[in-house]
Amino acid sequence: MTSTLTPTRDRAVRVGPGRAAQRPALTVRDLAVRYGTREVLHGIDLDVAPGEVVGLIGESGSGKTSLARTVLGLVAAAAGTIEVDGHLVTGFTRAQWRAFRRAGHAQYVFQDPLSSLDGRLTARASVLEGARQTFPAAAVRHAEQALETVGLDRALWESRPAELSGGQRQRVAIARALAVDPALLVCDEPVSALDASSRIEVVRTLTAAARAGTGILLISHDLSSLGAIADRVLVLHGGAIVESGPAAEVLGAPRHPYTRRLIDAIPTLDRPAPESRHRARESGPALAPTPLLHP
Amino acid sequence: MNTVRTLLHRPSAVTALLLLVVVAVLTAVGDLIAPHDPLAPQTSQVLEAPSAAHWLGTDYLGRDILSRLLAGTRLSVLAALEAVLIALVLGTGAALVAVFSSRPVRWVIERIFDSFMALPFITFAVAIGALLGNSIHAAMIAVGILAAPTYFRVVRASVLETVHTQYVEAARLLGVPLPRVVLTHVLPRIVPVLLVTSASTLAASLLVVASLTFLGVGVQPPTPTWGGMLSADLSYLALRPFNPVAPAAAIMLTVAALGVLADRLRDVRGDAGAQEARGSSTEGAGEAAGGAPSATSHRATLVADGSQDPATGTASAPAPVVGRHQAPHAAETEALVEIDDLRIEADTGGQLVRGVSLRVPRGASVGILGESGSGKSMTVKALLGVLPEGVHITGGRLRFAGEDLTAPDAPWQELHGHRIGAVFQDPATWFTPHLSVGAQIDEVLRHTQGLGRAQAAAARAELFAQVGLRDAERVARQYPHELSGGMLQRVLLAIAVSGEPDLLVADEATTALDVTVQAEVLTLLRRLRQELSLTVLMISHDLAVLAHSCDYLYVFRRGEVVEEGPTEAVLHMPQHPYTRTLVADHTVFGIEAVRAAGTAAQVHPVREAASR
Numbered sequence: 001m002t003s004t005l006t007p008t009r010d011r012a013v014r015v016g017p018g019r020a021a022q023r024p025a026l027t028v029r030d031l032a033v034r035y036g037t038r039e040v041l042h043g044i045d046l047d048v049a050p051g052e053v054v055g056l057i058g059e060s061g062s063g064k065t066s067l068a069r070t071v072l073g074l075v076a077a078a079a080g081t082i083e084v085d086g087h088l089v090t091g092f093t094r095a096q097w098r099a100f101r102r103a104g105h106a107q108y109v110f111q112d113p114l115s116s117l118d119g120r121l122t123a124r125a126s127v128l129e130g131a132r133q134t135f136p137a138a139a140v141r142h143a144e145q146a147l148e149t150v151g152l153d154r155a156l157w158e159s160r161p162a163e164l165s166g167g168q169r170q171r172v173a174i175a176r177a178l179a180v181d182p183a184l185l186v187c188d189e190p191v192s193a194l195d196a197s198s199r200i201e202v203v204r205t206l207t208a209a210a211r212a213g214t215g216i217l218l219i220s221h222d223l224s225s226l227g228a229i230a231d232r233v234l235v236l237h238g239g240a241i242v243e244s245g246p247a248a249e250v251l252g253a254p255r256h257p258y259t260r261r262l263i264d265a266i267p268t269l270d271r272p273a274p275e276s277r278h279r280a281r282e283s284g285p286a287l288a289p290t291p292l293l294h295p
Numbered sequence: 296m297n298t299v300r301t302l303l304h305r306p307s308a309v310t311a312l313l314l315l316v317v318v319a320v321l322t323a324v325g326d327l328i329a330p331h332d333p334l335a336p337q338t339s340q341v342l343e344a345p346s347a348a349h350w351l352g353t354d355y356l357g358r359d360i361l362s363r364l365l366a367g368t369r370l371s372v373l374a375a376l377e378a379v380l381i382a383l384v385l386g387t388g389a390a391l392v393a394v395f396s397s398r399p400v401r402w403v404i405e406r407i408f409d410s411f412m413a414l415p416f417i418t419f420a421v422a423i424g425a426l427l428g429n430s431i432h433a434a435m436i437a438v439g440i441l442a443a444p445t446y447f448r449v450v451r452a453s454v455l456e457t458v459h460t461q462y463v464e465a466a467r468l469l470g471v472p473l474p475r476v477v478l479t480h481v482l483p484r485i486v487p488v489l490l491v492t493s494a495s496t497l498a499a500s501l502l503v504v505a506s507l508t509f510l511g512v513g514v515q516p517p518t519p520t521w522g523g524m525l526s527a528d529l530s531y532l533a534l535r536p537f538n539p540v541a542p543a544a545a546i547m548l549t550v551a552a553l554g555v556l557a558d559r560l561r562d563v564r565g566d567a568g569a570q571e572a573r574g575s576s577t578e579g580a581g582e583a584a585g586g587a588p589s590a591t592s593h594r595a596t597l598v599a600d601g602s603q604d605p606a607t608g609t610a611s612a613p614a615p616v617v618g619r620h621q622a623p624h625a626a627e628t629e630a631l632v633e634i635d636d637l638r639i640e641a642d643t644g645g646q647l648v649r650g651v652s653l654r655v656p657r658g659a660s661v662g663i664l665g666e667s668g669s670g671k672s673m674t675v676k677a678l679l680g681v682l683p684e685g686v687h688i689t690g691g692r693l694r695f696a697g698e699d700l701t702a703p704d705a706p707w708q709e710l711h712g713h714r715i716g717a718v719f720q721d722p723a724t725w726f727t728p729h730l731s732v733g734a735q736i737d738e739v740l741r742h743t744q745g746l747g748r749a750q751a752a753a754a755r756a757e758l759f760a761q762v763g764l765r766d767a768e769r770v771a772r773q774y775p776h777e778l779s780g781g782m783l784q785r786v787l788l789a790i791a792v793s794g795e796p797d798l799l800v801a802d803e804a805t806t807a808l809d810v811t812v813q814a815e816v817l818t819l820l821r822r823l824r825q826e827l828s829l830t831v832l833m834i835s836h837d838l839a840v841l842a843h844s845c846d847y848l849y850v851f852r853r854g855e856v857v858e859e860g861p862t863e864a865v866l867h868m869p870q871h872p873y874t875r876t877l878v879a880d881h882t883v884f885g886i887e888a889v890r891a892a893g894t895a896a897q898v899h900p901v902r903e904a905a906s907r
Contacts, residue, residue, distance in 0.1 A: 059809045072468060102470030116461040118480050129479065130469030166667075173465075180469060195666040195836060196880055221810060224881075265814035267839035269866055269881050 025215025055230030104180025167198025381439025386446025733771025
């Protein structure tokens with residue numbers, strides 16, 4: 001699949017044999033973002049290597065989405081530098097942004113595929129739209145390869161979003177992003193709008209994309225799915241990164257009090273309420289601890 | 296197309312369409328099928344009454360009125376169409392330019408169209424028509440310019456709506472150039488709006504053309520037009536009072552048909568919009584049916600891969616029939632809510648709830664677990680008496696404290712706000728944005744409790760304290776947008792428990808909240824339940840949320856209860872394959888797994904499994 005996602009580009013923006021050069025997908029240094037006089041992000045340092053999944057967690061209002069939008073040029077940086085796939089994008093003019101986007105270096109996956117996909121377009125048409133910009137000569141091939149990468153059943157390619165399940169829709173949105181062969185994929189809460197059974201589909205898809213060499217910045221308050229795929233996790237609080245490290249460390253043994261509070265707040269299947277335990281014991285059948293809950 | 300089909304089901308729309316088809320045909324061939332020459336005067340038969348030869352009689356020059364009417368259709372309609380076309384092109388084009396241009400340019404364009412709106416239609420048209428050599432085209436250009444602001448405003452509004460959608464943003468992030476974005480995503484969406492606007496503008500424009508030709512603007516005497524006929528006939532009203540009836544009726548019927556068509560088009564569009572919105576919830580049922588099995592089997596293998604078979608705990612697992620644990624909580628306590636074999640169907644034929652039975656004993660905390668499309672929300676809406684339009688209970692019983700809620704005279708007035716309180720998913724949408732939070736609560740308290748102003752304020756302060764809102768006075772003065780989601784949900788909880796209800800329904804009450812806030816609200820719910828001895832019915836798609844708060848669980852899937860039992864039993868010995876995957880999901884895929892993996896694991900089990 002690596003070969004399908006790193007074709008020879010028909011433009012000179014990215015040189016060399018695809019991503020084999022192993023340029024960092026994203027490098028952010030000392031970034032600050034202000035809305036008016038309000039500073040929403042400050043002193044942000046962030047790296048995403050090719051094929052790496054970096055998780056970003058934090059409460060709403062912590063600046064997660066602002067960071068994502070700044071990386072893609074939807075919000076202007078007040079200070080600091082952002083390099084995407086080897087291009088210094090801070091200071092880009094509008095025309096430069098247009099060219100940069102057409103070249104498909106970075107892509108965005110929105111939270112709710114029902115609003116990020118045009119309801120009138122079929123899955124195939126949606127994916128083709130972007131591919132046509134980046135690979136005018138081979139759009140169909142790239143679009144179909146992306147749809148295959150996300151594992152969408154061929155029978156569903158001509159379906160419109162309303163006819164797809166939540167997970168299928170989000171996979172179409174991911175395919176649309178992957179079809180332009182981005183070095184960086186920014187996913188803003190990609191599973192939050194989905195049912196539990198759809199989440200794993202999306203998690204699998206993102207894992208596959210990372211294996212193919214795409215660097216992924218994954219923003220999610222769903223720490224469980226984030227813990228499942230992130231290599232590293234950053235914790236954003238009050239506009240600054242307060243903790244970072246390997247996913248298992250940050251989520252398994254959080255050091256910063258805020259991170260600990262965040263993780264402790266996630267409801268688990270362990271039942272804390274003693275009064276109901278009592279009721280259940282009374283209720284008869286011995287509740288042997290099953291392998292399910294204690295792997 | 297769907298819209299057309301829906302339209303053809305409405306008799307009024309069909310009548311209007313037929314009439315317009317007749318008008319269109321007459322526009323094309325009216326002068327050819329006219330029985331007499333509409334222009335040649337016949338001095339021998341001036342102002343004759345209707346006869347076999349002249350069905351509608353003759354006018355003051357002896358010309359056949361029917362023939363003039365048929366021949367006059369073309370000019371009347373084409374002129375009106377010309378004006379509409381000018382307005383359409385001008386208004387739509389300017390709106391597109393305005394939306395996508397820089398602020399100063401936009402400002403100038405908007406002011407120009409604003410100023411058009413200040414000009415009086417007919418006077419302006421007469422003036423331009425006269426200035427440019429009494430030509431009907433000049434008059435129509437004037438009418439077109441004056442009608443353009445309607446298009447400008449309508450199109451600008453719908454384009455702005457579309458431009459800020461995520462799919463347009465996604466397209467621009469893909470580097471799709473602006474004209475292409477407009478062509479693929481924006482224009483198709485404004486076509487229905489343009490249709491409606493055009494139908495009503497054409498109606499207005501026909502009237503203007505009739506008025507202008509009545510006044511003699513733009514058209515020289517022998518040429519037949521509906522308006523011109525009217526003015527000529529009017530002079531001989533005393534002799535032939537019924538002569539103006541035919542042209543007047545032609546004008547009226549055409550305008551009315553266009554009006555009706557515009558109205559029906561708008562209705563159909565509204566319906567389609569509503570259906571789209573509803574579709575995403577009802578269609579969820581089909582989606583769960585179509586999409587979930589593959590996902591489920593994915594996860595089944597995933598669990599199986601995880602070295603231990605989940606089925607070992609329950610060796611003789613039943614087939615996908617309803618897995619029921621021996622329910623101990625039956626009989627012993629009085630049931631507050633009793634649902635028996637409840638069936639809910641949509642008018643469109645979808646079975647949303649297919650025979651659900653459920654029992655909430657007084658004082659218990661019962662949870663309903665299910666994904667979108669599982670029927671959980673519909674069941675709760677039926678219990679609250681707020682089923683959406685087009686959705687009905689088609690069978691079964693629904694009882695609250697012994698009262699039959701399916702009866703037409705169910706005492707909802709007494710139940711709402713008094714005996715049943717409810718909180719829902721997105722707290723912000725339950726408040727009126729322009730009233731302070733305190734004012735909104737006081738209104739509820741005064742209505743449901745019959746309190747006076749001062750009493751309501753006191754009760755409100757007490758309630759705020761109860762739901763843990765500090766600085767109650769300040770919160771009460773604030774507007775909904777100034778409060779966080781967690782605070783709004785607390786305020787809603789305060790309102791819900793203000794009537795000291797027996798039952799509190801919490802439908803996805805924490806879904807829209809951050810995890811830390813969710814934890815606080817869940818704790819508050821538990822505390823309220825104890826302090827007020829509430830019976831709680833909680834609905835969620837999150838097993839862990841229910842595991843924390845409920846004693847007894849019902850698992851919904853595709854409109855049915857697939858499993859029920861005490862929470863511990865469901866969690867530890869899930870019977871139904873669906874429940875098993877849900878529980879397994881949490882343990883393999885949940886935060887527990889991350890914790891368990893701890894610092895030792897290099898590769899997360901799911902990542903490994905997922906990439907296999």
